[in-house]
Amino acid sequence: MAISLSSRREFLKQAGLLTAWSLTLPQFVVQSRQALAHAPIEGLPDDRILVLVQLAGGNDGLNTLVPYGDDLYYKARPKLSVAPQDVLKIDDYCGFHSEMYALRELWEDGLLSLIQGVGYPNPDRSHFRSTEIWETGSGSEKNIASGWIGRYFDSECSKAVTPTLGVQLGERTAQTFAGDHPRVVTLSNPQLFQFSGGSAREDELAKVHVPSVSANSSLAFLQRTGNDVLSVSRQLSEKVRLQPTTRDYLPYQFSQTLRLVAKMIAAEVPTRVYYVSLPGFDHHATQKMRHAMLLQELSESLSSFVRDLKNLGHLDRTLVVTFSEFGRRVAENQSEGTDHGTANLMFMAGGTSRAGFHGTRSDLSRLDDVGDLHHTTDFRSVYASILKDWLGANPAGILDPSILPMAGILG
Amino acid sequence: MPRNRVHEAQQSGWSSLAARHLLARTGFGFDLEQEEKLAVLSREQAVDQLLEDAQNAPCPTPPEWVKTPWVNTERRYADTSADEFRGKHGATNGRYAREIADLRRWWVNEMMTSPVPLREMMTLFWHGHFASSIGKVLISQAMYEQNATQRKHALGNFRQLLKAMTIDGAMMIYLDLEDSEKTQPNENYARELFELFALGHGHYTQADIREAARALSGWQLNAPPGTALPQRPTNPADNRRFTRDGIVAELVVERHDAGTKTIFGKTGTFGLDEVIELTVNHPACGLFLAEKLASYFGLSDETGRVQQQMAEVFRSTGGEIAPMLRVLFTADEFYTDGSRNRLIKSPVVLWVSTCRQLQLDTTFTRGVNKYLAALGQELFEPPNVKGWPGGETWISAGTLALRYHLTDIVLESKEPPGMDPMGRDRGRPVILPKDPAERAKFLARLEGGMSDGEGMMAPRRGEREAGPAYDVKFSPDKLFPAGIPDSSADLADQLLNRLLVDSPRAELRATAMEAATRNVGPLRVQAVLRLILSSPDYQLT
Numbered sequence: 011m012a013i014s015l016s017s018r019r020e021f022l023k024q025a026g027l028l029t030a031w032s033l034t035l036p037q038f039v040v041q042s043r044q045a046l047a048h049a050p051i052e053g054l055p056d057d058r059i060l061v062l063v064q065l066a067g068g069n070d071g072l073n074t075l076v077p078y079g080d081d082l083y084y085k086a087r088p089k090l091s092v093a094p095q096d097v098l099k100i101d102d103y104c105g106f107h108s109e110m111y112a113l114r115e116l117w118e119d120g121l122l123s124l125i126q127g128v129g130y131p132n133p134d135r136s137h138f139r140s141t142e143i144w145e146t147g148s149g150s151e152k153n154i155a156s157g158w159i160g161r162y163f164d165s166e167c168s169k170a171v172t173p174t175l176g177v178q179l180g181e182r183t184a185q186t187f188a189g190d191h192p193r194v195v196t197l198s199n200p201q202l203f204q205f206s207g208g209s210a211r212e213d214e215l216a217k218v219h220v221p222s223v224s225a226n227s228s229l230a231f232l233q234r235t236g237n238d239v240l241s242v243s244r245q246l247s248e249k250v251r252l253q254p255t256t257r258d259y260l261p262y263q264f265s266q267t268l269r270l271v272a273k274m275i276a277a278e279v280p281t282r283v284y285y286v287s288l289p290g291f292d293h294h295a296t297q298k299m300r301h302a303m304l305l306q307e308l309s310e311s312l313s314s315f316v317r318d319l320k321n322l323g324h325l326d327r328t329l330v331v332t333f334s335e336f337g338r339r340v341a342e343n344q345s346e347g348t349d350h351g352t353a354n355l356m357f358m359a360g361g362t363s364r365a366g367f368h369g370t371r372s373d374l375s376r377l378d379d380v381g382d383l384h385h386t387t388d389f390r391s392v393y394a395s396i397l398k399d400w401l402g403a404n405p406a407g408i409l410d411p412s413i414l415p416m417a418g419i420l421g
Numbered sequence: 422m423p424r425n426r427v428h429e430a431q432q433s434g435w436s437s438l439a440a441r442h443l444l445a446r447t448g449f450g451f452d453l454e455q456e457e458k459l460a461v462l463s464r465e466q467a468v469d470q471l472l473e474d475a476q477n478a479p480c481p482t483p484p485e486w487v488k489t490p491w492v493n494t495e496r497r498y499a500d501t502s503a504d505e506f507r508g509k510h511g512a513t514n515g516r517y518a519r520e521i522a523d524l525r526r527w528w529v530n531e532m533m534t535s536p537v538p539l540r541e542m543m544t545l546f547w548h549g550h551f552a553s554s555i556g557k558v559l560i561s562q563a564m565y566e567q568n569a570t571q572r573k574h575a576l577g578n579f580r581q582l583l584k585a586m587t588i589d590g591a592m593m594i595y596l597d598l599e600d601s602e603k604t605q606p607n608e609n610y611a612r613e614l615f616e617l618f619a620l621g622h623g624h625y626t627q628a629d630i631r632e633a634a635r636a637l638s639g640w641q642l643n644a645p646p647g648t649a650l651p652q653r654p655t656n657p658a659d660n661r662r663f664t665r666d667g668i669v670a671e672l673v674v675e676r677h678d679a680g681t682k683t684i685f686g687k688t689g690t691f692g693l694d695e696v697i698e699l700t701v702n703h704p705a706c707g708l709f710l711a712e713k714l715a716s717y718f719g720l721s722d723e724t725g726r727v728q729q730q731m732a733e734v735f736r737s738t739g740g741e742i743a744p745m746l747r748v749l750f751t752a753d754e755f756y757t758d759g760s761r762n763r764l765i766k767s768p769v770v771l772w773v774s775t776c777r778q779l780q781l782d783t784t785f786t787r788g789v790n791k792y793l794a795a796l797g798q799e800l801f802e803p804p805n806v807k808g809w810p811g812g813e814t815w816i817s818a819g820t821l822a823l824r825y826h827l828t829d830i831v832l833e834s835k836e837p838p839g840m841d842p843m844g845r846d847r848g849r850p851v852i853l854p855k856d857p858a859e860r861a862k863f864l865a866r867l868e869g870g871m872s873d874g875e876g877m878m879a880p881r882r883g884e885r886e887a888g889p890a891y892d893v894k895f896s897p898d899k900l901f902p903a904g905i906p907d908s909s910a911d912l913a914d915q916l917l918n919r920l921l922v923d924s925p926r927a928e929l930r931a932t933a934m935e936a937a938t939r940n941v942g943p944l945r946v947q948a949v950l951r952l953i954l955s956s957p958d959y960q961l962t
Contacts, residue, residue: 109852111855135660136557137556138554138556138557139557142805151608153609153612153613153805153806155804155805155806155807155810173817173818174818178819179842180842181791181794181795181840181842182794182795182797182799183797183817185804185805188804188805192814192817193817194817194819195817195818195819196795196817196819196820197819197839198795198839198840198841198842198843199838199839199840199841199842199843200839201838201839202819202822202823202826202837202838202839202840203822203839204838204839205825205826205955206838207951210939211951214932214935214936214952215825215955217928217932218928218929218932218952218956218957218958219957220928222926222928224926225758226762226763226961227763228762228763228764228765228813228961229762229763229957229958229961231813231816232765232816232821232957232958232960232961233957235816235817235818235821235957236821236825236957238818238821239818239821239822239825242818242822243822260844260853261844261845261864262844262845262846262847263842263843263844263845263846263847264844265844266842266843266844266845267842267843267844269843270843294510295503295507299850299852300850302850302852303847303850303851303852306852306853307847310853344503345503345506345507
């Protein structure tokens with residue numbers, strides 16, 4: 011929705027005149043006035059960004075980072091294992107899955123970090139519940155409704171002036187963002203913010219959103235949010251749409267979604283946390299080909315995204331983190347698939363992440379009573395480190411205070 | 422609409438607008454005919470009539486696929502071959518997906534057509550209160566049974582409802598009660614029973630939870646008594662989903678902890694019935710429920726007088742729900758300016774009330790479900806055990822933008838823009854060649870001329886549900902049987918009167934008149950509706 015010059019002038023005039031309005035003055039107006047490069051979101055200490063990438067369904071960590079130097083791996087997976095000669099070797103023990111050459115290059119260029127053995131005590135093997143545990147950042151014994159980022163927004167970003175503090179790419183908002191005052195925009199596609207009908211339509215929408223002198227606080231809230239809609243609409247249709255990217259992205263959803271995120275970051279949309287999801291990892295049967303395809307998509311997409319941000323000059327302020335609700339059972343099942351497991355690996359790139367291995371790999375000779383890996387790093391300590399070392403927040407106010415940040419993953 | 426009707430309402434406490442407010446809050450929107458009928462009664466008579474109708478109406482016929490008794494066809498035996506299992510597993514999941522889609526259609530159609538919408542509003546309340554998600558429960562029949570039980574007790578007795586919910590199949594799966602046995606009582610259900618279902622935080626201790634979990638141990642889901650089951654051994658390593666025979670709760674004595682427990686300071690060899698009694702008799706229960714109901718129906722009463730009175734009625738009637746609602750709907754506080762026209766419509770209320778108020782000729786389709794899910798309320802899939810928090814949490818810039826596209830569905834029966842992701846869906850699994858030149862050729866073949874850049878709409882993979890994504894017919898004639906008014910003011914006023922619960926703001930009315938004036942013929946109605954439905958005002962009830 012392109013806005014006419016006259017209505018923009020009108021808009022700014024109203025913005026200047028009405029104090030009630032200026033409380034919710036769209037950030038892009040402020041930014042276009044100040045014309046700052048990488049301006050931090052008003053009310054936040056810096057211009058840093060977190061991009062969370064969910065691998066939904068439970069990614070098979072053992073076939074992602076393959077322990078090819080361990081006989082136990084081949085014993086447990088007579089059909090599903092990646093042959094030693096196919097593994098893209100990192101060291102004498104492990105290497106990437108054969109289709110992950112793009113991420114291997116990222117690794118070789120010192121742009122990737124791997125956190126091994128990540129999980130939590132008393133693991134839950136339900137997708138639903140384990141996803142909830144990861145999204146809320148709670149222990150498995152507790153039901154918490156708010157998400158770990160939602161609590162971060164509530165406790166640390168109360169002064170941030172932007173309706174797009176969080177951006178969820180996808181059809182529904184992840185529980186990660188749930189909080190008392192969520193300021194999250196969920197969109198699958200920026201077309202959501204296109205309103206057909208030309209300037210007459212824009213004008214009438216603007217008219218019914220002029221804040222009214224009313225004691226009805228709900229109406230005032232809706233009018234403010236309606237103005238956010240109009241400002242996000244302008245932002246997406248102008249700056250983001252025209253923003254060039256520098257890398258090829260695969261034509262598929264996940265990749266194209268990451269491309270949109272790269273454009274939003276480069277266009278300096280005032281957003282602190284993005285959330286993108288790659289679904290389909292739940293391979294109980296005939297896993298080999300489908301998992302290889304997903305790993306290729308993950309590898310190529312992340313690599314394009316990271317290198318694009320680097321070229322665009324935004325990688326230093328963007329931390330990318332992947333997670334999945336659980337790994338898979340060590341032993342393959344009867345259907346050439348794997349069942350729900352426990353500990354897993356996380357990827358990190360960009361920002362101040364330290365390239366290389368972190369944490370301790372889970373021991374294949376010491377499995378739990380179901381045949382699953384024991385975790386060596388609590389995912390909440392990774393969260394605590396992200397909160398403290400990347401977002402400059404106090405993790406004790408957001409996560410269980412007994413959880414200490416994982417050392418060494420972020421510089 | 423004449424301003425004096427508002428004043429009239431404030432003075433006498435009862436008027437057409439007050440009747441409209443009552444109808445809109447207790448049902449899904451209002452219609453002018455009903456409004457007139459209620460307006461001639463007294464407030465108390467009107468409320469009593471709504472409550473009686475909702476309590477006495479017969480329950481709707483279940484969807485066709487519902488089976489009584491239900492036996493788990495996905496049961497897996499030790500001698501089930503991998504191939505047999507794979508085929509059956511896929512087929513069952515497909516069937517569950519179709520059935521849950523049909524269950525949503527069935528329920529929303531009930532909301533749209535029911536002559537007693539209050540009962541469906543209350544069923545929706547309990548659906549969010551005793552939240553369970555198909556995402557974990559997986560079995561469509563269990564979700565239907567939970568819904569039917571919530572409808573049966575919707576305006577009945579809370580004690581009976583709470584007991585029925587505790588041993589409801591879907592709930593037992595959702596909050597793990599079926600896994601709770603005496604050596605390792607699972608506290609998940611007991612905790613939520615106190616915190617979310619009956620008392621609220623701070624009215625119990627961790628010891629109460631632990632003891633209640635012991636008292637509730639031993640319940641399992643099984644086939645109904647007398648069902649013939651195949652005598653084949655199950656594999657003990659398989660998860661519950663594949664080993665449970667049915668979804669009827671049964672107390673397995675060997676798994677139940679029959680010992681002495683102390684809950685809320687009282688001691689005994691408690692089981693299910695005693696836990697329910699102790700919970701409902703807890704002094705916090707009535708007020709907890711009263712506050713949740715008052716908030717759901719949009720009462721604004723900072724003194725808490727109405728909620729206190731509701732709690733007293735709860736206590737004196739032994740947990741009856743209808744008398745609590747009577748207190749709420751007849752209270753002066755329910756009709757003050759502070760309580761009116763400021764409840765944000767939930768996505769389901771937004772959709773159903775729009776269908777009812779515009780008399781749309783429509784049925785609930787997968788497209789509408791997708792729309793409601795994107796607005797944050799997919800039925801049978803609440804975000805978590807707390808249900809939908811409601812209020813301002815319904816609204817963000819993204820969901821409000823989507824609400825403003827409502828007329829795409831209503832007037833054109835088409836999908837709002839931006840609901841599908843960027844890029845293409847992957848079809849069958851293919852691994853792309855590593856060599857860049859080979860890959861480019863491969864992709865070109867695969868994509869066949871797909872353009873790069875913005876607005877690249879992916880053709881969606883075939884969905885499990887057949888039929889059109891949207892099926893909506895809007896007929897202006899139904900709203901204007903005597904013909905569409907020529908005057909822009911009349912047209913705008915009549916549509917505003919039909920759609921808003923309160924007199925319109927001057928700005929909205931003026932803009933609506935301009936929209937009518939700017940257009941000609943039938944487009945006038947559409948233009949005014951497009952404006953009203955994408956106004957902040959229309960989000961309120």
